[in-house]
Amino acid sequence: MLLPYVLVGAALFVLGLVGFVTRRNLIVMFLCTELMFQGIIVNLVAFGRYPLRGEPTLDGQIFSMFLLVVAASEAALGLALVVLLYRNKGTLDANAWTTLKDATA
């Protein structure tokens, strides 16, 4: 019964990836990264429950707990950064922030 879970996880991940690459709004892009996280987490839990070899373990679920914590703290930091960026330029367009590229290019 592994396949449906993996398909759902892959679908979530690809949705997040496509959204991240195509959308310009910083908040939407941020949400898309969260979506990719969830796709990964679904995978982790699924492989924990239906391992390819041996008995099912709780490893995947424990790992997903850690990931959730990391994602939560990252969300706090990331949203704060987005607010700051908005205050500086008055826009949420990612293309407004290209100043880290090489100056000569």
Add this chain to the structure above:
Amino acid sequence: MMLADADNQLSALLLSMPLWPLLGSVLVGVFLATGKLKALSDKAVVGGVGVSALLGVITFFSLMPDTSHDDGHADASSAIRLVADGPVEEPSGHSPKASNGHADASRTHTLFHWISLGLDDQGATRWIDVNYYIDGLTGIMLVVVTVISLLVVIYSTGYMRDHHGHPEVGYERFFAFLGLFVFSMLMLVLAGNFVLLYLGWEAVGLCSYLLIGFYYQKPEAAAAAKKAFLVNRIGDLGFALGIFALYLFLSPVVGPGENPLDYAVAFKYADTLNTMELGGVAAPTLVSLLLLCGALGKSAQFPLYVWLPDAMEGPSPVSALIHAATMVTAGVYMVARCAPIFIQSEVALFVVMVIGLIGAVLAATMAMAQYDMKRILAYSTMSQLAFMFVALGAKAPQAAIFHLYTHAFFKALLFLSAGSVMHAMGNVIDVRLFSGLRRVLPHTYRLMLIGCLALAGFPLLAGFWSKDEIVSTVMHHSPVAGWILLFTAFLTAYYTFRMFFLCFNGEQRFPKEAGDHPHEMPGVMLAPKYLLAIGAVLAGYIGVSFHVSSTAFLGALEPHGMYHGYIENSTIINESHHSGPWLMYLSAAVALAGIGLAWARYGAAPRTEPDQALLGPIWNLWNAKYYVDELFDRVLVRPLRGLGRLFVTTDNNVVDGLITFCAAVPRGIGAALQLTQRGVLQGYALGAVVGVTLLLLFWKWIEPAL
């Protein structure tokens, strides 16, 4: 005991001889640095050289052989007043084989240990010392160096001023260099080992560079100084190799604690060189020829003479100093000093003689077709030095040193007089541009006449005796060489008086640079020249030889040949014999013939050149100095410069190019990758996705297939 103490004090004072001119130079440096007492600069150096001269003369007389001995031979006991209780040995300068006898230990005066050479095979420490070697040869050289230098330095205090008596720019610097020059030359002459000799040797080269290039703002002077230094460098390389070779050969032979580079040791074991060889060349020949290289450079002999005429760019007193007392005498001195080594090798002696003969004729012919008064004198110096080399090659070093000694007086006189002419003529020295100076410069006229007569070998003047000694011994050794020298002596008389007549005879005319009233020099410049003139007349009488005196017209004067007894109390080895007195009459006749021919052709100071009309292309060849400078330029300078350019091109393009390429590769890659870094977040994300996709595809499809 008190006497011994007095002797010791005297000896310490004598050993301090070279330091006084150095002290003078250092004082000038202090004056210049502090900006105070600058007016004392010349006095400091004159004083320093003066003290040296006094000590030099005292040393000379303290080395005088004891004439109370019936055999008339040198006695070392009087010579070694300098060391209170040194062992007294009978020098055996008269026995050609006993070169061991020349290594009289009491002649070496060690001041202090200088450089440790570590332990030798026997476990004793070997030192290079700072030591002096004092014998008859040193005594003669000391007198020449210190006395002539003193007179030149005194003359310079007048010469290095403008027409209002104000010192020239760099006046103090000039005297500092002079003091340093005298110090270097004294170290060279006094040195008791080859390393110290080399030190003095190089210091003399440095000082000549500084003094020839004294007017360094003039490009010719700067070039001449550089040329002198570089040409000497070539010779000095050989000289250094010679010293190395000597050490290499003698190092295994010498006793415990003995340094093979000390004269005393080197000459003691010199005959062991005969048994050695290196690469098929006999050791004495190798060492002698390498040492000779150094002498050729310093003494301006063929083929390393090219720097000497150009050295005339320096102030006239410097020319006098270089040509009479210091620098060029060093080579002759060194070969004479190393006679115990040279005498081991017939090949080396032959080379010395041949080089001397070539130089004598070459220089004399070149001098016949020059117009620059100082250059004529420079070529005459080269020619006279070549005479000395021939004598050295003919195993008559005592004759060479005798000529060196008399030559110093009249050549210094000639250069200082030429300086006077130059001074009066507003720095014009071309003999075509003035004539008839007899009435304008009466003192210079008289002094120059004495100098020229001495140089030409006019009978009874200093140059006559020494030149006759050389020709006489060489004629006995090799008649061919003797006749060549006689011919050269004729040329010498001829070109010397060609110059003299062009300068002082004929109608009176000056170049416009001379102004309205060319004038004679002040007393401070005339006095040294008169003293030199006395030397140019009388200096030869210390060496009128026994042989000649017994038969020739000087018998009534009873010349005692004091010089020969004196000089034989040294390391030189005299194996020469005199020819008959007929030769003396002949050489007197030759000198008179040369002067007479010059009178006939140039006595009226003709405006055109009679010799050029007569000799045509040969004269032009002489005038162009055999195109030797041009030849060297084509054969050596230009190829070397071309090689240098090749190296520069290679360095700039190939070597630097490689490095530039190494730097350009990462820069290019960076520039390419820079385009991908656009700062757009989605772009980076896409790049990561594409990369991961490619990796996945690789792992899935390509890696399994490999």
